[in-house]
Amino acid sequence: MSRVKVLTLVAALTVCLPAAAFEVLDMEEPISVDGQVFTYMFYDLTEDAEDFHFELGRARLDFNAMATDDVGFEVRVEAMREYRYYLNIPEGYPDEPPALGRTPGRYTIHVRHAFMDVGGLIPDHHIYGGMIATPWNNYENHIWGWRMLRPVAVTEQGYLPVADLGLGFGGNFLGGKLDHHLTFTNGGGYMNLEMSKGKNIDYRFSVMPFSPHTVMGGFSANILLHYANVMDDPRAEDLAYGFLAGLEHDFINFGAGYFRRKMDVTVAGVTREVDDYFITGYGWVKLPNHLHIVGRFDMVDPNADAENDGWNDILFGFGLDFAGGHCKIMPNFRTTMYQADVTDTRGFYLNGEINTF
Secondary structure, eight states: OOOOHHHHHHHHHHHHHHHHHHHHHHHHOOOOOEEEEEEEEEEESSSTTTOOOEEEEEEEEEEESSSSSSSSEEEEEEEEEEEEEEEOOOOOTTTTTOOEEEEHHHEEEEEEEEEEEEESSSSTEEEEEEEEEEHHHHHHHHHHHHHHTOOOHHHHTTOOOSEEEEEEEEEEETTTEEEEEEEHHHHHOTTTOSSSSSEEEEEEEEESSOTTTSSTTTTEEEEEEEEEEOOSSOOEEEHHHHHHEEEEOSSSEEEEEEEEEEEEEEEEEEEEEEEEEEEEEEEEEEGGEEEEEEEEEEEESSSSTSSSSSSEEEEEEEEEEEETTTTEEEEEEEEESSSSSSEEEEEEEEEEEEEEO
16 A cells, blocks of 8 residues: 555544544543644855745644543644754764754654543543653743744753653642643654663643732743653663743743753764753743734753854744734744854744644
8 A cells, every 4th residue: 555545544544533433432522623734934044055945844633522521632643844864973073072964854644642631530630641742842832932933942952752652640739830740751752662661751840929810920930850761771861951931921921941961872882971951042022913023042052061062043033913813924034153163054934823723
């Protein structure tokens, strides 16, 4: 059977089988379907560059339903471009760190989420299992607010997978002033199968100390803890932690954080510990007539023991939302400034989003 036929069959089963199951089980609530599409145009402004292209960043469908008052599930099917990653080994290795590169491939369809969610066993908490979201990435994306432009730095720097196979537990207490989320997962992400017994533990703890309807009601202080390979296994270990202060309002969002990681890296038979970190800061303001101004700054050091190997990423955009917030469009400028004596990169983007939620 051809690959196109297989993908078509998978998509049909994903849509049809849950619907048939709801009819048989007499579900508590009907299935809800949400969708989201990211598109963008990119024009490379780097000296001597010639790249100018249009791209589909992401297309996804979410299926949610409740079997009972306390038991539900979610399935997210997503189409994204497939990238092939490779390592560039510098002549000065191991004193100079390897650089991760990637080349674009075809679009692929994959399952991003597929899990059962059980509540009611512990007040204000849920237990879930399957292909689940890890505690941090989606949470910070709500504070960042502009995932259509780019993911948060934790995702970009690969500190932990966005989603993975495993078990999760999370909820809140003290009337929502404290919120936490713990996952125990394979560690391979949502596109790779884990073939060893090593597992990841990820934990987020958030404090929202102010009353919801005050000026500071949307403020949160957040901690991330990540440890990969918690069981004895030949897979490389890494430990990461971070702190983020966030503020969420209808007219303004702000976030600032510091994250650090120590990991074992083996290249060409040589294993060494790499200590990297980054600082991120971003914010946006909503102006009259649905206009928005967005800015972000990331300072990345991939190896604290090496000199002149880091870079600074800057993003600035001005755009608007319309159709009740279901459509967004934002022209934006981005530049990456390297500490090493290499050409800085810069580019112009025109990003768009349409969503049904």
